[in-house]
Amino acid sequence: MTGADNIRNSIIDKLLTITNQEYLTALYQLVNKSNVNDDCINLSEAQILMLNMSDDDIKNNRVISQKELDKTDLEWLKSL
Known part of the structure; x- marks a missing residue:
């Protein structure tokens, strides 16, 4: 569910x-x-490509946790 x-x-x-x-x-x-919109959204080729790339990243375990991302973002911000 x-x-x-x-x-x-x-x-x-x-x-x-x-x-x-x-x-x-x-x-x-x-x-x-309420305005429930069941219309399909047409994605551009670039959007479809990006979604396929992210699916590939997930399948190949090329991901990081939100906590790790926050840490690297903070380090990057401090370096500015």
């Missing part, structure tokens, strides 16, 4: 406990008016 599925299920569980009709109506209007 994805993170979005978990969030959705949690929201549904909470909605089932709400009995206040005005509150539910307001939530319904909020959700109903």
Whole structure:
């Protein structure tokens, strides 16, 4: 189950406990008016290439942790 599925299920569980009709109506209007965009986004060739390169990096374990990245960024900033 994805993170979005978990969030959705949690929201549904909470909605089932709400009995206040005005509150539910307001939530319904909020959700109903939300702009959910299911349009596909066309990527440029350069974007597709970059995504493929990042997939290759992940497959070949050419990655570093966020902590390591923060450390190298801080070192770089100090050198300026």
